[in-house]
Amino acid sequence: xxxxxxxxxxxxxxxxxxxxxxxxxxxxxxxxxxxxxxxxxxxxxxxxxxxxxxxxxxxxxxxxxxxxxxxxxxxxxxxxxxxxxxxxxxxxxxxxxxxxxxxxxxxxxxxxxxxxxxxxxxxxxxxxxxxxxxxxxxxxxxxxxxxxxxxxxxxxxxxxxxxxxxxxxxxxxxxxxxxxxxxxxxxxxxxxxxxxxxxxxxxxxxxxxxxxxxxxxxxxxxxxxxxxxxxxxxxxxxxxxxxxxxxxxxxxxxxxxxxxxxxxxxxxxxxxxxxxxxxxxxxxxxxxxxxxxxxxxxxxxxxxxxxxxxxxxxxxxxxxxxxxxxxxxxxxxxxxxxxxxxxxxxxxxxxxxxxxxxxxxxxxxxxxxxxxxxxxxxxxxxxxxxxxxxxxxxxxxxxxxxxxxxxxxxxxxxxxxxxxxxxxxxxxxxxxxxxxxxxxxxxxxxxxxxxxxxx
Amino acid sequence: xxxxxxxxxxxxxxxxxxxxxxxxxxxxxxxxxxxxxxxxxxxxxxxxxxxxxxxxxxxxxxxxxxxxxxxxxxxxxxxxxxxxxxxxxxxxxxxxxxxxxxxxxxxxxxxxxxxxxxxxxxxxxxxxxxxxxxxxxxxxxxxxxxxxxxxxxxxxxxxxxxxxxxxxxxxxxxxxxxxxxxxxxxxxxxxxxxxxxxxxxxxxxxxxxxxxxxxxxxxxxxxxxxxxxxxxxxxxxxxxxxxxxxxxxxxxxxxxxxxxxxxxxxxxxxxxxxxxxxxxxxxxxxxxxxxxxxxxxxxxxxxxxxxxxxxxxxxxxxxxxxxxxxxxxxxxxxxxxxxxxxxxxxxxxxxxxxxxxxxxxxxxxxxxxxxxxxxxxxxxxxxxxxxxxxxxxxxxxxxxxxxxxxxxxxxxxxxxxxxxxxxxxxxxxxxxxxxxxxxxxxxxxxxxxxxxxxx
Numbered sequence: 001x002x003x004x005x006x007x008x009x010x011x012x013x014x015x016x017x018x019x020x021x022x023x024x025x026x027x028x029x030x031x032x033x034x035x036x037x038x039x040x041x042x043x044x045x046x047x048x049x050x051x052x053x054x055x056x057x058x059x060x061x062x063x064x065x066x067x068x069x070x071x072x073x074x075x076x077x078x079x080x081x082x083x084x085x086x087x088x089x090x091x092x093x094x095x096x097x098x099x100x101x102x103x104x105x106x107x108x109x110x111x112x113x114x115x116x117x118x119x120x121x122x123x124x125x126x127x128x129x130x131x132x133x134x135x136x137x138x139x140x141x142x143x144x145x146x147x148x149x150x151x152x153x154x155x156x157x158x159x160x161x162x163x164x165x166x167x168x169x170x171x172x173x174x175x176x177x178x179x180x181x182x183x184x185x186x187x188x189x190x191x192x193x194x195x196x197x198x199x200x201x202x203x204x205x206x207x208x209x210x211x212x213x214x215x216x217x218x219x220x221x222x223x224x225x226x227x228x229x230x231x232x233x234x235x236x237x238x239x240x241x242x243x244x245x246x247x248x249x250x251x252x253x254x255x256x257x258x259x260x261x262x263x264x265x266x267x268x269x270x271x272x273x274x275x276x277x278x279x280x281x282x283x284x285x286x287x288x289x290x291x292x293x294x295x296x297x298x299x300x301x302x303x304x305x306x307x308x309x310x311x312x313x314x315x316x317x318x319x320x321x322x323x324x325x326x327x328x329x330x331x332x333x334x335x336x337x338x339x340x341x342x343x344x345x346x347x348x349x350x351x352x353x354x355x356x357x358x359x360x361x362x363x364x365x366x367x368x369x370x371x372x373x374x375x376x377x378x379x380x381x382x383x384x385x386x387x388x389x390x391x392x393x394x395x396x397x398x399x400x401x402x403x404x405x406x407x408x409x410x411x412x413x414x415x416x417x418x419x420x421x422x423x424x425x426x427x428x429x430x431x432x433x434x435x436x437x438x439x440x441x442x443x444x445x446x447x448x449x450x451x452x453x454x455x
Numbered sequence: 456x457x458x459x460x461x462x463x464x465x466x467x468x469x470x471x472x473x474x475x476x477x478x479x480x481x482x483x484x485x486x487x488x489x490x491x492x493x494x495x496x497x498x499x500x501x502x503x504x505x506x507x508x509x510x511x512x513x514x515x516x517x518x519x520x521x522x523x524x525x526x527x528x529x530x531x532x533x534x535x536x537x538x539x540x541x542x543x544x545x546x547x548x549x550x551x552x553x554x555x556x557x558x559x560x561x562x563x564x565x566x567x568x569x570x571x572x573x574x575x576x577x578x579x580x581x582x583x584x585x586x587x588x589x590x591x592x593x594x595x596x597x598x599x600x601x602x603x604x605x606x607x608x609x610x611x612x613x614x615x616x617x618x619x620x621x622x623x624x625x626x627x628x629x630x631x632x633x634x635x636x637x638x639x640x641x642x643x644x645x646x647x648x649x650x651x652x653x654x655x656x657x658x659x660x661x662x663x664x665x666x667x668x669x670x671x672x673x674x675x676x677x678x679x680x681x682x683x684x685x686x687x688x689x690x691x692x693x694x695x696x697x698x699x700x701x702x703x704x705x706x707x708x709x710x711x712x713x714x715x716x717x718x719x720x721x722x723x724x725x726x727x728x729x730x731x732x733x734x735x736x737x738x739x740x741x742x743x744x745x746x747x748x749x750x751x752x753x754x755x756x757x758x759x760x761x762x763x764x765x766x767x768x769x770x771x772x773x774x775x776x777x778x779x780x781x782x783x784x785x786x787x788x789x790x791x792x793x794x795x796x797x798x799x800x801x802x803x804x805x806x807x808x809x810x811x812x813x814x815x816x817x818x819x820x821x822x823x824x825x826x827x828x829x830x831x832x833x834x835x836x837x838x839x840x841x842x843x844x845x846x847x848x849x850x851x852x853x854x855x856x857x858x859x860x861x862x863x864x865x866x867x868x869x870x871x872x873x874x875x876x877x878x879x880x881x882x883x884x885x886x887x888x889x890x891x892x893x894x895x896x897x898x899x900x901x902x903x904x905x906x907x908x909x910x
Contacts, residue, residue, distance in 0.1 A: 007534040010465045079462040080546065080837050091535065091609075109564055111839040111874070153834040154546075173879035177839060179886045180830055375635055379608040382535050384566040384632060419566070421876040424628035431634045 007090060009252040011083040017247040018075065019067040020240045023274065024350055026282040029357065030063050031349035032324035035311060040455060043321050051221060053228045055126040059237040068240060077121045077154060078244065081110035086252040091380040093400070100403035102396060104416040105249045105276065106383065111177070114386065114418030115272045116147035116232050119241035123230045124151035133226035134158025138188065138213030140167055141340030142174030143418060144232030149181035162188040162216045165208035174422050188213035195219055195317065209333070211316020218319050233269030234314055234323070234348050242275025249413065250279045260291060262399055264414040266391035267295040267304065267362070268341050270348035276415040284359065293360040295351065296391040299439040301334035303327065303347045304355055304362035306445055311455040312346055322453065325352040329448025335438040337367055338426030339387040345448070363395060366437040370394050371430040374420070386418040387426055462545060464707040466538040472702040473530065474522040475695045478729065479805055481737040484812065485518050486804035487779035490766060495910060498776050506676060508683045510581040514692040523695060532576045532609060533699065536565035541707040546835040548855070555858035557851060559871040560704045560731065561838065566632070569841065569873030570727045571602035571687050574696035578685045579606035588681035589613025593643065593668030595622055596795030597629030598873060599687030604636035617643040617671045620663035629877050643668040650674055650772070664788070666771020673774050688724030689769055689778070689803050697730025704868065705734045715746060717854055719869040721846035722750040722759065722817070723796050725803035731870040739814065748815040750806065751846040754894040756789035758782065758802045759810055759817035761900060766910040767801055777908065780807040784903025790893040792822055793881030794842040818850060821892040825849050826885040829875070841873040842881055
């Protein structure tokens with residue numbers, strides 16, 4: 001074992017980043033602009049400000065500022081649960097008998113259990129600054145809703161979460177964490193919005209969908225000038241806030257003179273992967289260094305690996321702006337899987353453009369192979385990983401095993417975005433040997449892709 | 456805000472303790488010896504070794520070695536999840552508007568979610584060293600069973616957990632974490648032991664008890680020479696291993712020149728409190744410094760505040776040794792409360808003796824007042840605390856509010872032993888306003904106390 005590198009690298013408070021890094025500003029060919037869902041023309045800051053907070057609308061459209069200062073109050077909140085440790089996976093390396101050096105950035109050390117808090121606190125801060133009364137959002141698996149509840153509680157903002165009805169009923173503990181932080185949690189579709197009433201009328205007894213919950217949250221925010229809508233992934237502003245992950249990781253590695261060869265992250269909407277790779281990709285874009293980047297997605301929702309690069313709606317209800325992105329079609333409903341956070345039909349525009357330019361790779365994996373590695377990881381590294389995060393572990397392990405074949409001492413870094421405490425039902429399925437996989441056929445994928453807007 | 460003290464103090468690996476501190480060795484008047492349940496005479500190492508691992512039996516009886524070196528393999532495991540951060544509760548102080556300075560040692564940053572792992576890994580290590588095939592134990596709330604599963608998985612030891620049947624059914628997620636780490640989890644009473652069969656016959660459909668689960672675990676270990684029984688609290692060896700909490704806390708405080716005035720911990724069997732105060736109490740015993748120590752127990756199980764100091768059985772089944780301790784009687788069944796980890800009739804002998812000598816204070820609190828403070832703490836400090844740990848928060852807040860009255864800038868340190876992710880049912884009761892309190896009457900307490908063994 002190398003004595004020089006500790007098991008866990010914690011930065012000092014003085015070493016923590018004071019600015020976020022805005023990856024798009026380093027790209028020669030920028031991601032295509034967002035389009036207004038009503039005019040289908042590039043959306044203006046004014047239009048965006050009707051739904052999002054003013055400063056967040058500004059950040060959403062800013063593709064020239066390379067660094068954006070983190071306000072002091074956000075930095076103070078970050079200090080409560082950050083820096084997140086960068087962990088050297090000595091025990092995993094030993095178990096795999098690989099010459100590879102594996103590191104992971106662990107974002108699960110906070111009550112929300114994931115990296116989502118990094119953007120939630122920023123969005124709540126700007127809402128408070130603007131003098132708003134509250135924010136609305138939707139949540140599926142519950143990580144984002146939990147993070148936002150914590151952030152709103154800190155700034156004494158009202159937090160209205162529309163929770164997909166089936167999750168509301170099946171994940172009561174997630175719901176209770178949000179309530180403990182003072183959030184109002186409403187099962188969606190509800191009878192509190194026009195769209196909710198309409199859907200309940202059309203489909204009595206429906207268990208809801210993320211698309212419907214988004215539409216309800218946007219409706220409430222649009223109708224009340226004291227509220228705005230906030231979103232936990234896909235948007236440029238979210239990638240910006242999540243760059244804290246990559247910046248801390250790079251500072252920690254630089255401190256010990258370590259240069260990674262491969263950087264791996266799971267990808268649903270792209271928030272954690274975009275944040276993790278940001279400073280490294282910026283170096284690659286500037287020709288300073290070369291890195292391999294790998295996005296890992298579930299085979300049941302293969303956005304990058306099997307989707308098309310086109311303009312599409314960000315939500316199923318078609319009330320949000322359109323984004324040019326890799327997509328399976330906003331009407332595509334991924335098979336129920338245990339990685340709820342990765343069940344998104346599209347991919348944030350920045351990562352889509354980088355992938356299209358060949359600067360990033362992507363691969364897909366099945367959930368049973370993911371849980372097998374998750375269990376192995378838990379047993380040797382001691383952390384119970386979230387199903388989403390475990391997608392990255394799977395590919396990190398695969399790459400480490402390739403090194404074992406070739407004898408190469410590559411340095412692999414992956415993002416461990418969260419913990420699996422609220423996913424024990426999924427682990428139970430795996431432990432009982434009854435977990436199943438689903439990979440859609442080409443014909444199935446074609447249905448929603450054919451319905452993409454013609455732009 | 457003082458700039459000098461960071462939000463979180465993390466020790467470097469090189470600053471981590473290399474020895475445990477054995478508090479009893481500093482006491483002039485030692486705790487009374489354990490008695491054999493069969494002879495009622497002081498138990499010998501040989502007798503103890505039939506149930507416990509050899510080295511652990513030795514540690515159990517060693518009240519002279521002031522420091523005991525932590526084996527390298529245990530230190531390496533500690534590095535995977537330790538040092539635990541010592542957190543300055545700036546946000547709580549601000550919310551309380553108190554001049555007091557509040558610190559807490561957070562032990563929830565590991566998958567078992569509590570401090571229990573500190574002793575589990577030590578006990579598993581010594582079992583492995585002895586060449587055993589596995590260990591047996593019982594678990595109620597599930598924190599100890601989870602910690603032991605993780606530890607056994609690391610050392611490739613078989614782990615047999617008898618889980619109180621009602622917990623097995625009501626806390627399926629705890630059960631699944633243990634299974635994910637490879638443990639065999641059996642609902643108790645089972646049909647796999649003589650005592651289990653007997654209890655099932657006598658009380659068909661019983662939901663079990665901790666006392667019965669202990670008896671089953673001890674029976675399996677006693678009948679098979681390749682197994683030993685392990686226990687997560689009450690024992691001297693457990694306090695020894697948990698001293699890592701106090702040693703890290705003291706090193707972190709010393710680093711910044713901070714001397715606490717009051718040190719507070721929740722107390723069930725006494726493992727975390729005993730560990731937290733160890734190095735501080737050693738100084739007090741040597742006359743080097745003075746500190747106030749406060750043990751906090753639930754009003755539904757008021758061992759120190761309303762029990763008697765006498766010899767009693769450590770378990771309801773009376774198969775374990777007898778200990779001289781503050782006790783409510785081994786037949787006392789505390790009312791169902793949401794702090795399962797504090798529902799123990801006795802208190803570890805070391806803390807009992809220190810309390811009896813007037814070196815430590817004790818107080819009891821009701822669970823609704825505990826959850827009220829837990830919620831406030833979660834909202835301002837961002838960590839969702841376990842119900843057990845929240846007992847310490849309650850009293851820390853009370854002491855901080857007293858400082859507000861008097862204007863004193865006292866330094867308060869408390870142990871935050873774990874997280875509440877698996878206690879959301881309890882939080883739900885609180886959120887819904889249907890949580891109830893129970894404080895036993897003197898007459899009720901008298902019943903079990905009258906049945907104490909006459910020694």
